Amino acid sequence: MTHRQRILGAIRGEPVDRVPWVPRLDLWYKANRTRGTLPAEWRDLSLPEIAADLGVGRHEVIPDFLDVEEPDQIADQSLGLVHVRNQPYRLRFRRTERIVERDTSPDGDTYRVTYRTPVGSVTTILHYTRQMRRDGVTLLHTSKRAIESLEDYEVIAFLFEDLEVDPGGRYDAFREEVGDEGVAVAFANVAGSPMHHLLKELVPYDQFYYDLHDHPDLMAETAVRMQGLLRDVVEACAASSAEVVMLGANYDVMLTPPPLFAEHVAPFLTEATARLHEAGKLVATHTDGENQGLLELYVQCGVDVADSVCPAPMTRLPLAEYRRVFGTRPAIWGGICSASVLPDSFTDEEFEAHVDAAVEAGGDMRGIIYSIADTTPPDASLDRIRRIGDRLAAVPCTG
Numbered sequence: 001m002t003h004r005q006r007i008l009g010a011i012r013g014e015p016v017d018r019v020p021w022v023p024r025l026d027l028w029y030k031a032n033r034t035r036g037t038l039p040a041e042w043r044d045l046s047l048p049e050i051a052a053d054l055g056v057g058r059h060e061v062i063p064d065f066l067d068v069e070e071p072d073q074i075a076d077q078s079l080g081l082v083h084v085r086n087q088p089y090r091l092r093f094r095r096t097e098r099i100v101e102r103d104t105s106p107d108g109d110t111y112r113v114t115y116r117t118p119v120g121s122v123t124t125i126l127h128y129t130r131q132m133r134r135d136g137v138t139l140l141h142t143s144k145r146a147i148e149s150l151e152d153y154e155v156i157a158f159l160f161e162d163l164e165v166d167p168g169g170r171y172d173a174f175r176e177e178v179g180d181e182g183v184a185v186a187f188a189n190v191a192g193s194p195m196h197h198l199l200k201e202l203v204p205y206d207q208f209y210y211d212l213h214d215h216p217d218l219m220a221e222t223a224v225r226m227q228g229l230l231r232d233v234v235e236a237c238a239a240s241s242a243e244v245v246m247l248g249a250n251y252d253v254m255l256t257p258p259p260l261f262a263e264h265v266a267p268f269l270t271e272a273t274a275r276l277h278e279a280g281k282l283v284a285t286h287t288d289g290e291n292q293g294l295l296e297l298y299v300q301c302g303v304d305v306a307d308s309v310c311p312a313p314m315t316r317l318p319l320a321e322y323r324r325v326f327g328t329r330p331a332i333w334g335g336i337c338s339a340s341v342l343p344d345s346f347t348d349e350e351f352e353a354h355v356d357a358a359v360e361a362g363g364d365m366r367g368i369i370y371s372i373a374d375t376t377p378p379d380a381s382l383d384r385i386r387r388i389g390d391r392l393a394a395v396p397c398t399g
Contacts, residue, residue, distance in 0.1 A: 002180035003057030006369075008243060011282050011305055013328035013367045019392040020369040022057035022182065022333075023376055023385060024308075025050065026064065030136030031378035039382065048181065056389060058182030059371060060086070060174075061246060061284065061307055061333070065138040069170075072100045075113040078124035078142045079159065080201025086187040088171035088240030089233060092164045108132065111140070117162065120155045122146040135378055147203045150211070153218055156202060157225035160194075165232040167239055175241060185244045185284060188237045189230055192248025192285060193268035194223035197230075200250060227268070234272045238279035245281050246307065247272055252289030261297050273302045284333070288374045290315050295325040309334035310373035311358070319361035328367025335361070336372050336388060341380040351384055355391055365397045 001009070006020040029047045032038045042050050051058050063084040068074055073083040075098065081091055097116040102109055108129035115122050125144035132141070147156060175184035191197035198219065199208045212219050237245045248269055256265060273283045284305035287298065291309075295317075298306055306326065311319040314337040322332055339345040340354045362368050370392055376385070 003182050004178075004180045007057060007183045008282075010365075010367060010369045011244065011331045013331065015366065016397055018397060019362070019365050019395050020057060021371075021389050021392045022059050022369055023372045023388075024059040024062070024374070025056075025376050026059070026062070027136035028376040028378055028380055030138070031134060032136075034134055034136065035378070052181065054386070054389065058178055060178050060182045061185045062286070062375075063087075063187050065140075067138075072098065074128075074140065075100045075111050075124075075126065077140050078111075078113055078126050078201075079115075079146060080190050080197055081163075082187070082190070084187060085170035085174045086185065086246075087169050088167065088186050088242055089236035090166045090169045092166060093159075094162050094164055096159055096162050106130070115146075115155070115159060117155055117158045119158045120151065122152050122155050122159075142201075145202055145204055147198070147207070150215060150218065153222045156198075157222045160226040160229045163229050165229065165236050167236040172241055183244055184242070185246050186237050186240055186242030188233050188245050188247040188272075190249055192251070193265045194226035194230060195219070195264035196248065196256065197226060198223065199255065205255060223264075230268065230272070234275055238276055238281060242281060244284055244305065245276050246284045246286065247276075249286030250289060251285075251287055251291070251294060253292050253294060254290065256294070258293040258297060261294060266297055266301050269301045269303070277302070288334075291317055291322075295322065298330055299326065303330050305333050306330045307333045308371070308373045308375075310337050311335060311361075313337070313354075314339055319358055323361050323363060323368075326367070331367040331369065333369045334371045334373030335368060336370060338372050338375060338377050338380075341372060341384045341388075342377060343381050343384075344379075351387075355388055359391065359395055362395070365395065 001017045006016045009016040010020050025047060048058055063086040065077060065082055065084060066074060067085055068083045099114040101112040108127060111126040113124045124142060124146050126140040126142050128140045147153060171186055178184040191200045276283050282304040284307045285303045286308050287306040288308035288310055309322055309332045311317060319335050335358050340351050
């Protein structure tokens with residue numbers, strides 16, 4: 001079987017010839033390339049070439065958020081909007097004017113972005129620091145979010161209604177390039193619903209909860225007006241050649257507690273998942289936080305993959321608990337916490353025990369794709385990454 005066939009088989013809960021091992025290496029690679037610390041034998045290799053040398057599948061789930069077609073498109077990260085090759089669509093403003101001011105200093109870049117609309121303007125501020133570059137980070141930090149006052153909700157509602165979704169984009173070329181070395185996961189949206197988008201990207205966290213309590217009708221109306229764009233994005237993904245679609249990311253019991261998730265995330269995520277299933281797509285959602293009380297909700301939403309599952313001891317839930325609740329659906333992509341490959345964080349004995357627990361939790365290995373969650377850190381031990389691969393290669397698939 002190819003890496004692609006193994007990954008898809010695992011997602012579908014089917015038996016595979018060997019346990020899928022697909023570590024996410026993009027941030028590790030970017031950081032070490034920037035620092036000049038790639039191993040000597042890999043200094044002239046691309047990341048896909050390194051993955052091939054390691055004998056692992058290509059991890060093509062989370063995009064390089066700096067991989068845009070026009071430089072100013074980076075600034076739209078402050079609205080939770082991206083323009084990457086993983087998207088089977090392009091986004092275009094029709095009446096909104098985007099004004100980007102960039103200030104460069106020895107510490108990095110600061111972007112001040114103003115969106116002017118017929119109903120008013122909002123301004124955001126983003127940072128891409130020197131340290132972020134050294135760490136391989138491609139998501140900018142937004143220090144000033146778009147919504148600061150109640151009046152800003154109208155501007156955001158207009159902005160999202162003003163956006164046009166053009167199916168196509170660069171996705172087909174991306175999928176062809178990945179080929180059988182992995183699964184080219186199509187990127188739909190960073191949030192699992194319009195209200196989640198407001199919380200995750202547009203409103204400061206504390207203000208979001210105050211506004212939701214004090215002005216629920218305004219919040220609900222804004223979410224409804226944002227919904228059209230997200231539905232258009234889902235339709236573009238449904239019409240694409242993608243086999244797996246990523247929708248929603250970064251849930252956590254503190255920021256998206258079960259009652260909020262059930263009321264404000266689950267309905268849209270369930271609807272979108274059903275639509276993508278109708279089109280023959282598998283659906284992933286990025287579950288890299290503290291997930292107590294959320295596991296059953298992921299199951300109810302019908303998603304096929306819980307991506308970037310980071311178990312204890314970095315979070316509270318052991319991998320065995322995910323397997324108990326999920327069974328094989330949703331499949332788990334992850335299962336090995338990133339701190340385990342850092343010698344300064346885990347002793348050799350602790351590392352081996354963690355890998356043993358991850359393998360034991362896998363059971364018959366249906367419905368699991370092992371990866372380092374959320375991602376392989378820049379200072380990871382390559383010996384430990386190889387050790388995980390050797391350990392998994394020796395595990396029989398009994399499903």
